[in-house]
Amino acid sequence: xxxxxxxxxxxxxxxxxxxxxxxxxxxxxxxxxxxxxxxxxxxxxxxxxxxxxxxxxxxxxxxxxxxxxxxxxxxxxxxxxxxxxxxxxxxxxxxxxxxxxxxxxxxxxxxxxxxxxxxxxxxxxxxxxxxxxxxxxxxxxxxxxxxxxxxxxxxxxxxxxxxxxxxxxxxxxxxxxxxxxxxxxxxxxxxxxxxxxxxxxxxxxxxxxxxxxxxxxxxxxxxxxxxxxxxxxxxxxxxxxxxxxxxxxxxxxxxxxxxxxxxxxxxxxxxxxxxxxxxxxxxxxxxxxxx
Numbered sequence: 125x126x127x128x129x130x131x132x133x134x135x136x137x138x139x140x141x142x143x144x145x146x147x148x149x150x151x152x153x154x155x156x157x158x159x160x161x162x163x164x165x166x167x168x169x170x171x172x173x174x175x176x177x178x179x180x181x182x183x184x185x186x187x188x189x190x191x192x193x194x195x196x197x198x199x200x201x202x203x204x205x206x207x208x209x210x211x212x213x214x215x216x217x218x219x220x221x222x223x224x225x226x227x228x229x230x231x232x233x234x235x236x237x238x239x240x241x242x243x244x245x246x247x248x249x250x251x252x253x254x255x256x257x258x259x260x261x262x263x264x265x266x267x268x269x270x271x272x273x274x275x276x277x278x279x280x281x282x283x284x285x286x287x288x289x290x291x292x293x294x295x296x297x298x299x300x301x302x303x304x305x306x307x308x309x310x311x312x313x314x315x316x317x318x319x320x321x322x323x324x325x326x327x328x329x330x331x332x333x334x335x336x337x338x339x340x341x342x343x344x345x346x347x348x349x350x351x352x353x354x355x356x357x358x359x360x361x362x363x364x365x366x367x368x369x370x371x372x373x374x375x376x377x378x379x380x381x382x383x384x385x386x387x388x389x390x391x392x393x394x395x396x397x398x399x400x401x402x403x404x405x406x407x408x409x410x411x412x413x414x415x
Contacts, residue, residue: 145157145158148176158270159266159268160267163213175224175233182230186231188232211224246272246285250289251285253292254359254393260296262293266293273315280323285325290308294309328363336366344364
């Protein structure tokens, strides 16, 4: 790694460069990756450029302070703040493709994930997002899935999970964002199904993409057919459970819900919906016991 001091003036002429599928522009202080674009403060870009000269290797705290603060005496908080901001920006723009690892007592390393690690983290993030069932667009999970999908275009499971989390996001997104998420979901699902016509998450995402209101009659046979082909598809079973509840069959919904909770006992999305199912069948004591 160079010992040349870094400041905004000598970052300006530096050319853009790529790491881990992300494009870093020192002059514009931007990081562009599968998750989008993040613009960072000058000091954060200085730290990133310094670590990017030695990717995967330890960069000592003292070396970062000497290069990026040019010998100015500052407290640890200044470097800690720059690292924290850089982590947020990398996570937003590049997911897990690029991350800053702390080496306790020594410094930091800028790590580039290999494809296997990227896929594993992204699919886990997507699955955790689905289990949470939170009513918002999960940009953190989407950032990881987009990065993994860009790095592994032949992985149907990655594109299928991306389609599923996009579908969930479209349900809660503002109108100006919803249309974009729907189009991206359709593209990700089509890509997954072109690779594997039986990819369950892609298929279920497309089934559930239209609004449920007015789609009850058409949706039920599609979900049943999906479950006949993939009996262990928890997402399709969950969607069928919600359809049964919405069409006046709370008993059928409760039976599906209980089975799914036995399989995924820590999935919050299953538990909070079970509360409504029990309430609708006047099982108030059981409803109060739902954890």
